[in-house]
Amino acid sequence: MDELFLLDVRKAGFRAFLVNLLLNSFMIVWLAALVGVCREMIGHLEKGQYNPSLKLAMDIAGVFGVKVEDLFEFTGE
Template sequence: MVIKTKIKQYRTMRDMKQETLAAFVGVRRETIVHLENGKYNPSLKLALDIAKVFGVTVEDLFEFTEE
């Protein structure tokens, strides 16, 4: 099972830099890079924190797929 993310789409729609999002949720920019590239699965807390920044649900940001 793979997690696909829409973080970059939401971040781009709000003209937000990776550094800014990272600061909002208390992680390093590299963590955001890895999340956007599908190389890192977030903890539940981090997923909730990111969703809160964008005012969406975790389900809006992340999708489980069979690959």
């Protein structure tokens, strides 16, 4: 993770990195509000630390106008 941070800062500059960080944070909060969960839940989904309910998966897919299968993969575990 630290390497990615250094790469971003060197390539785009610290200001651009902060703008990107703020936009990503805003998008997480926005998505969480639209589907009715806390922002931490979206973070857990993003990291693969949580399996969403069918309703949550369908709600997220609906926000982006895609199929659930385009966002989530069932591994049978």
